[in-house]
Amino acid sequence: MEKRERGRERETLDVTSDSVEANDGEARQRWRSEAAIETRDSNGEARQRREQTIEREKESERDFAMRERGDEEEKKKSPKVSLEKRLVEEVRKHETLIIVGETGSGKTTQLPQFLFNAGFCCNGEVIGITEPRRVAAVSVAKRVAEECSVEVGQKVGYSIRFDDMTSSSTRIKYMTDGLLLREALLDPYLSRYSVIIIDEAHERTLHTDVLLGLLKNVQLTRSHTSGQLCNYGNMKANSGIICMNENNAQRSSLQKRCQNTKYPPLKLIIMSASLDAKGFSEYFGGARAVHVQGRQYPIEIFYTHHPESDYIDAVLITIFQDMDEVELEGPLKEKAWRRTHLHRLWGVILATNIAETSVTIPGIKYVIDPGLVKVRSYNPCTGIESLVIVPISKGQALQRSGRAGREGPGKCYRLYPEVEFGKLLNSTVPEIKRCNLSNIILQLKALGIDDIIGFDFMEKPSRASIAKSLEELFLLGALTDDYKLSDPVGKQMTGLPLDPIYSKALILASDFNCMEEMLITVAMLSVESIFYAPQEKLEEARGARIKFSSIEGDHQTLLNVYRAASEFLEKIKTTGSKDKIAGKSLFKWCRDNFINSRSLRQARDIHSQIRGQIENMSLRVASCGDDMVQFRRCLAASFFLNAALKQPDGSYRTLTSSQTVQIHPSSVLFRSKPDCIIFNELVRTNVNYIRNITRIDPLWLAELAPQYYAAQD
């Protein structure tokens, strides 16, 4: 191992420029106190350090320091002002503010409270904060409510799918980014909000990226209706950037819908943790970026001399060679070398990238980073999704090492040479560049944004990817000949929180008289692996599954599982069991039948949500009873883009893209191999596997999807 001490990790995090310095007294004070703690560390006074850490943790919540870029003159003028005042002032002065805040800076919990106290909600407006994950939205809201001494759902609340803890008195609202996007469909100007804060923007989730483009437009529109101009609105007009026309078109579409209503300007705050501040600032026309200093202890970084071919071995070697504090008994150590019992080692936690951001595990001192990540990739030409292992980005490497310095000084062992670190991309490839865009394009169309290619994305998805999704939406009938949202089909589809192809299946089910069946089917298709097969009980699990299997395919099999669970629950309830008891019984039923109870619960939630929405759409909710041919015909009419024919060698060939695919061994049709099938998932592992499959009559395709198949034959 080659040691490279990089000192304070946050210095490498400092995106703002060389001129950035800790300019305020609080920050300098903090720095010294950290140094003092380090000294005690080296004397080995661990307990004292721990107490200090806890003390500091409490302090840092309300007392975080800020550094800022440029404005030396301004800095000299301003005496020591409290961080709260300065941040509020920054927000007042700038329409859009980029805040680069390190982990532990308290920005997510504190800033909304500062803004509330400064009167940003005085006319009943709401401060909205988006998070990429549900768990973050909920936990942060709970903490802030506690800090404000209010009940969650009063002044402070959260809203995520299936769980809305807000009320008319909510002023600080945490939510998932996807939910705010849905909200924009109902209220395109987001008129309830005076401030919107996009947290964890560096993660560049699909929803965050779309929100950024959308919010930029909303902000411009609102500043126009209120007679004010955004900074970057002026800049764009002056600099003659080529997208100006499209932006104007998008804005005027919003303005038309705005009618004569006047909205106050929308303040936008983008919070990011890594090297991307410049990109965000440029995207928002040179928006101001400030740096909020977090609490981070020094982390020593180690690199290997050479690339590691077997990183599991490298991890084990690292654990035993370099970490004295992992105390192991001889036999356990032996077992660890045989790899199988690694998880039994006290003090060793194997984590996926969930530990990069979502979960903070207390007590982490050492991080071993193999430098790899498994990401989803999508090929727009073939429509095939796959999971590939790729090198992480510098940002991710910093996130990973940063986990070692939350409570005290730490060490990070990177299982790659330092020269490799230099070659890593600064940040992760945004999700929008590596996924199917159909759903997001449908939502943009619903917002009146017709020119998707011209839409001002922070990073544009490829033309091929946009074209593929537009074609898919057109073939599903969601778009008209000139690629506008169709009425009623397209409009109905935007109202449903499902993949467009599943929304279409529901709309068609109304005509095929099988809405009851299709509601259950798409709910079950919207969750992961309903069946659960532990390695040691493989045979038992298979036996349990036969009870539900349908020779027609996986869709009817899923339907059978859902109905069996519902019947079981009904029976329990008729015996007078309370909900809680019934829930427990269902859990046991799932275990006995090798069903993943979490997935089933999700499917039941989705079912009740979409059922409610369908009922509001004046679509016919009926059951086809025993006439399952109707149901399969409806599947064929809905999923005709995913049809495949059997080849002489037992493989299948997809009709739309001529890919050779195999039925996944988990399918009930794995052995029977019918001649013609439709499927829902195409995933590449070693070979191209299709999953969730139903047998159909090939003649149905030309009959039920003439827009695609009649012209071809």
Place this chain on the structure above:
DNA sequence: GAGCACTGC
């Protein structure tokens, strides 16, 4: 006869 990072509406 496979092999499943992580999210979200």
